[in-house]
Amino acid sequence: MTYHGWQEVIGAIGIFGMVIVVVTIVVWNLAATWRARAILARDYAYRRLAEQTVHHQDAIDRRLAGIDERLTDVQTRMRSVERILKEVE
Template structure:
């Protein structure tokens, strides 16, 4: 090979190396971005799960209170029915 051939070969290898380096850098940036997005999504899922758990606890408490009130109402109705039967 002549001197120009070696220069062209060195330039091609250098350009290939630069492109390979850029590809690796872009790949790593994309992988880092993806990992951050997955971590953020996981944090949102945790917050959503905590909110759901709190709403479920609130719902159970409301259900318990409703049952207590219904039991009291049934007792009152039964007492009124008994009183009305005694009056007849």
């Protein structure tokens, strides 16, 4: 091989190496972007889940408060009935 032949081989290897480096960097950055988007989507899903959970807990608290009021009313009535029954005996 002549001097120019070796230069072409070295140049081709250099260009091939540069292409590999550029492709690797592009793929690496795309993968990092995809990971970041996946993390953001997961965080958004967790945030929505937390908001829904708080909403449902508030609804449960309201229902429990209503049940507590009704139970207190039933207990009051039961005591009244017991007192009346004791007076009747």
